[in-house]
Amino acid sequence: MTTATATQRPRTVLYVADAETDASDGAGALEGVDAGPERSVHAVTAVDRVRNWAPDADCVVFAETPTTAAGASLLEVIEAAGSTPVILFTDPSFAPTAARSTDGIDGYVRRDTDDAVAHLADEIEWVCRETGDAGSADRAASAPGPAERFLESVPEVVACRDRDRLFERLVETAADALDCETCWLSTVHFGEFTPRVSASGVPDDELEPTSRDGVLGETLRTGEALRIDEIATDDRLTAPLDGVTSLCCVPVGDIGLLQVAAEEAAAFDDRDCDSLTAWCRVAAAVLERIDADASQRTAHKQLQQERDRLASERDELAAERDRLADERDRIRALFAAIPEPAVHYGIDGGRVLVRDSNDTFSEVFGTDLEEDGDEAPVAPGLEHRGATLLESLRAGERRQLVSRRETADGIREFLLTLVPVDAGASDGEASGAHAPDGLLVYNDVTEASRRERAVAAAEARLETIETLVEEEMRTPLNVARGYLELADETGAAEHFAEVDDAQKRLGELVDRLVSIVRRDDVLVETEPVAIHDVARQAWVTVETGDARLVTRTADDRVLEADKARLRELFEQLLGTVLDAADGNDCGTNGGDEPVVPDDATDETDTEPTVVTVGATDDGFYVARRDAETDAADADGGIETTPVPDQSIATDGTGFGLDTVERIADAHGWNVGVAADDGRIAVAFRGVDAADGQYGDH
Structure with a gap:
């Protein structure tokens, strides 16, 4: 190895402080002073280190105030320094006169001034020259120590x-x-x-x-x-x-x-x-840093591969979405030609009448549309859209709407397409205006809608993942890189703690990405839940007025459900049912206006509305009875649950049960609504019991 000369050799200084942080910071500040020759400053906190390293050093700086507990080791440091000069870098509370009276102190600098570190560098050069450059030169000319x-x-x-x-x-x-x-x-x-x-x-x-x-x-x-x-x-x-x-x-x-x-x-x-x-x-x-760098590179590579995979999956899902959209459009174009449930409508005397329905309609819905006296039959899905149907037929407009209906196979989702057909018939009105017929075609789109919702959920997850990868992961990577550069420049080991924190943050983000990738928005976490318990909890959060909730312990049911989502379902459903009671919306006539019972009066002095929660063979129901009906059935045993020939799906009822339907869909349940004068009931079917039987709670 090449031996440095006296002029080339940096000035070696030991910077002594009680705390490791103070010693390290002070040594770094002194080493960074531009004035004077180059200095190699070493942070020291132990007297033994002073004793071992002082023979090879040019100067020892004691950076504590002797009158404090941290500065009590001054005399020990002076003794350990031996012939190496000692400079006291202290607060002004320890006056220069006290420093001069202490044997072994060769220099004194106050550290409360603006240029205190620069003055310390000047004092080091002065003391080293005063105490004998010859000895320093001899040490510099000799071979460096270990x-x-x-x-x-x-x-x-x-x-x-x-x-x-x-x-x-x-x-x-x-x-x-x-x-x-x-x-x-x-x-x-x-x-x-x-x-x-x-x-x-x-x-x-x-x-x-x-x-x-x-x-x-x-x-x-x-x-x-x-x-x-x-x-x-x-x-x-x-x-x-x-x-x-x-x-x-x-x-x-x-x-x-x-x-x-x-x-x-x-x-x-x-x-x-x-x-x-x-x-x-x-x-x-350094080895820890090398391992951290390797881990970071591996993690970055894995994340890049995962991002590429997710991007590829996103493209595939987008292509699937486009394919489904094209397929939906193609199906819509073929509605009039494929054997689907269909109803032939016409206008007679200002009324929309069913002229015919095909065999598939009877098979799917389990009924034939036949005129019953003065009542004009209405196809499923149009119970409350009579005015819209009449307007569309008169205008000769093609219209489509989606409806969930009760069928022989349970609740299904249909795309209803109204196709105008010019039959050359008259509506019988005095004007003799031409009124075309129309063909209403039902296309079962249950599975396609489910796939579309699944694609939308997957896209939402992919967007969340992309945001995490592009934005949140960049910060810890930059933090790690910055502290690695600082460590490379200074050799200070404390910077690796920040690198470790950044690595932990990256690990948490990777775990979060994995949880997002594995999440299935269609499924819910379930647990055994008693419907009456949840109903009573929801009841206290709803504005009920004078209404009364009735639950029967023997009629309770324990089912598998997401408890929080089930409570949300009951809160929405109870509020909607009670709102319907306040609005007197207890039935419809197939048109756009609610049916008001003949015996309804403006009197407000009535008994409170009764809301009942109970169980059925394959699910549960929520029913409302108004005051008049409750008085007529004083025994409390009236039938409030929907029966098959009364059930319709939740859309178009005017009750606003979209949230209820989404929660039921997430659990795999079917929803039906029945309403007549004074009563409304919402039933949930296809519900799996937690223990296969009713229970007491």
Whole structure:
């Protein structure tokens, strides 16, 4: 190695403070002062370090106030510094006169001024010249000590990006700094210390793996250096090589041990152990950074692959969505030609009449549309759209609407298409205006709608994932990169804590991405829930006025459901049913206006409305009875549940049950509504009981 001359050699300063943070910050500030020669400032917190390193230093700075608890070690530091000058860098509370009266203090600088650090740098140069440049020049002209040799190699080690190169440089520097070629690194492998890298003085075929049991394993576990001055008289360890008398063994993080051996006894002192320990700590920190970089690169690559996969999946889903849209359009274009349920409408005397319905209609809906006296039959889905149907037929307009209806196979979703047909008939009115007929075609789109909702849910998940990958993951990556650059520049190990935090944040984001990818919006988490318990909980959150809730313990049912969503269903349903009671919306005439019972009056002095919650064979129901009906059925045993020939789907009823229907769909239930004078009932079918029977709660 090249020996630095006196003019080339940086001024070596020990910056002593009680707290490690104060020592590190102060050393960095002093080293950054531009004035004077280049300085190599080392942060020191222990008196023993001062004693070991002071002979190779030009100056010792004591950066505490002697009258405080942190500055009580001043005299010990002066003694440990020996002939090396000591400068007191203190608060003004310790006056210069007190400093001059203290033996061993060669300089004094107040640290409460704006340019205190610059004054300290000037004082160091002045004191070093006053106390004898000759001695400093002699030290500078001599070969650097182990600590300086290690320090000279720190930048090269910090620059390592590969584990093997780091291990080689670790051993090479240790051997050179201690002038000992019997040096090697053993790493933990399958419970043993296996030789990994060795210096030139160690034969390749003589080192054998060593068990982790015993003193070497204890050294790795405690992190404390092991020094043996005479192996022959120490029963803790046998000589690893022939001719080895003394040994110094230092842990390198938790990956292994750096061992230096010599033929002479007591070849290593405390300074050697301290220098070697500090060197191994630097190597462990660099190794941690290398591993973190590798993990970060791997995580980044995995995330990139996951993003590409999700983007590909998104494109496939978009293509599927477009395909479904094209298929829907094609199906709509073929409605008039395929064998679907169909109803032939016409206008007679200003009324819309059913002229005919096909066989498929009867098979699907289990009924034939026949005129009953003065009542004109209305096809399912048009009970409350008579005015719209009449207007469309008169205008000759093609219209479509979606409706969920009761069929022989349960509740199904249909696309209703009204196709004008010019039949050349008259509506019988005095004007003799031409009124075309119309063909109403039912197309079952239940499955297509479910797929479309699934695609929409998947798109929402993909958008969330894209936002996380593009926005939230960038911040921890930038944080990690910034602190790695700081660590590279300063060699300060504390920056790696920030890198670790960024890595944890990335891990949390990866877990969040995985949870989003695996989430299925169609399914819900279920648990056994008693419907009466949930109904009563929902009742207290709804504006009920004078209404009364009736539940029967024997009629309760325990079912599998998402409890929070079921409570939301009851809150919405109870509010809607009670609102319908307040609005007297207890039935319809198939047109746009509600039916008002003949015996309805304006009197307000009535009995409260009764809302009943009960169970059916395959589900449950919520029913409302108004005051008149409740009085007529004083025994309380009236039938309030929907029967099959009364049930219609929730759309078009005017009750606003969209939220109820979505929650029921999420659970796989069918919803039906029945209404007549004074009564409304909403029934839920296809409900799986938690225990297959009713229970008491």
